[in-house]
Amino acid sequence: MPESDPRLQRFADFLARSGLKTTRQRERIVRAFFAAGRHLSAEELYHRIQTQDPGIGLVTVYRTLKLLRRAGLATGRQFGDTYTRFDPNPADWPHDHLICKRCGKIQEFEDAGLHSLREKVARRLGFTVTEHKLELYGFCRDCARLGTGRAARGRSAARTA
Amino acid sequence: MPESDPRLQRFADFLARSGLKTTRQRERIVRAFFAAGRHLSAEELYHRIQTQDPGIGLVTVYRTLKLLRRAGLATGRQFGDTYTRFDPNPADWPHDHLICKRCGKIQEFEDAGLHSLREKVARRLGFTVTEHKLELYGFCRDCARLGTGRAARGRSAARTA
DNA sequence: TCAGAAATTGACAGTCATTTTCAATATGGA
DNA sequence: TCCATATTGAAAATGACTGTCAATTTCTGA
Missing domain, CATH: 3.30.1490.190 (Ferric-uptake regulator, C-terminal dimerisarion domain)
Known part of the structure; x- marks a missing residue:
């Protein structure tokens, strides 16, 4: 696992292109999301981040995941559970x-x-x-x-x- | 569309077999559900019934749909919307x-x-x-x-x- | 036909995941 | 550095659905 995931750069580009700002919270959330490499729910991702940076709120995790979707870097999926899991694969890979x-x-x-x-x-x-x-x-x-x-x-x- | 849908009888049998009771509300709800012939949400079904029998509550619609599932006469599905739609096909037809x-x-x-x-x-x-x-x-x-x-x-x- | 236990109902409150609101704060271009 | 604008976190709101509960209905079995 390379230190600089190209997806991090793609997200940064997306933010810049959209006139949005790069923040400490977004950095942490996106990094943790790609590092997990699994289909996480917002809550699961939130708990992982809590251990490193307790200051980040669940709401911000939800908001950042929504941005990742808009950036084409995540897809929301529902596998029969009551909550949404997020798939860290490029949205254009139809698997x-x-x-x-x-x-x-x-x-x-x-x-x-x-x-x-x-x-x-x-x-x-x-x-x-x-x-x-x-x-x-x-x-x-x-x-x-x-x-x-x-x-x-x-x-x-x-x-x- | 025949007057007596065999599914109505199957539901009546299910109720009897389970020690449950046949009520005016269940009759109406089940009849309207099969008559619709489409994938309705609980809310949509509720509105259809409202026009005929305003006394029936949304809660009872939810409960009756749950019974229909248990009876194998309906399946809950989620098509990307936020709510569940109910499929009036026998649960054992894998389509x-x-x-x-x-x-x-x-x-x-x-x-x-x-x-x-x-x-x-x-x-x-x-x-x-x-x-x-x-x-x-x-x-x-x-x-x-x-x-x-x-x-x-x-x-x-x-x-x- | 009637009594009475047990199931059912509808209104309302509660849940659960997610979103909105809003005042305080952080970011980044001029 | 300044400052308009984006962002954040907390709390409240939302929307779909489920649990609670007193009042009502159903279905035995006498």
């Missing part, structure tokens, strides 16, 4: 997600065949697709091996209907 | 959705090829899939014809990131 219902792991993937078939099916129905969302819920290799009979004790699992 | 960003139309479809390819891709990544969610956002035939240059003026469109 899909596998979510383990037991350990909560979120794995990203991209499959060209799946993508083109999807387009084809939509076109057949007269639809022009601009965005898509595919989430596959189930069990990752490790959790499947442990057996799925017992109720998951990780995060809230099996929230489907 | 996908096309959502028009301009007119808000939600079209359902099922494609076996897409389904099996999805399974295959997941399996290759070591994942055992139990549920999935695929939503394709874009423009339906009619709206695409009208041109997508202008901002949609239908319902809140383009809520993606």
Whole structure:
């Protein structure tokens, strides 16, 4: 993990271009967000930052995440929980997600065949697709091996209907 | 549209089987829900019922929709809006959705090829899939014809990131 | 048909994630 | 450095939904 993540620069550029200001809080939040490398919720990110800089408020975390979305550096996603998780991938990388219902792991993937078939099916129905969302819920290799009979004790699992 | 929707009977059976009671409110709500034939939110369903029976409260609509889910006669879905829409299809029909960003139309479809390819891709990544969610956002035939240059003026469109 | 336990209802208050408001403060260009 | 303007944090507001509770309705079983 390089010290200077190019995304930090891209965010700085975005702020400058938009007439917004670079602040200590934004620096910290954005840095922590990219360093996490996972799909965090605003609250989770807030807690991580708290340990380093207790002065930063949850509200500012929400506001900065919104800026990251506008900058195309994050995407908000809802995986059946009640809150939004933020995906630190460039908004223009159209990938899909596998979510383990037991350990909560979120794995990203991209499959060209799946993508083109999807387009084809939509076109057949007269639809022009601009965005898509595919989430596959189930069990990752490790959790499947442990057996799925017992109720998951990780995060809230099996929230489907 | 036949007068006696078999789903009404299935719901009555569910209530009896669960030791629950058939009430005027539940009758009205369930009837209006199936009659709508669209993905309604609790609020939308509530408004429809208001015109016929102003005595029924929003809370009761929420509670009855929850019962419909338990009965396997409805599924809660979130299409990027802030609220839940209810899908009046049997819970065991695994279908996908096309959502028009301009007119808000939600079209359902099922494609076996897409389904099996999805399974295959997941399996290759070591994942055992139990549920999935695929939503394709874009423009339906009619709206695409009208041109997508202008901002949609239908319902809140383009809520993606 | 009637009684009465148990379920149901509607109004209202409570939750939970997120947003808005607003006075105090920090930033960055002139 | 000055200062208009953006930003912050705290608290209140929001919006969707759920819990509480007294009053009412339903469905037995006598």
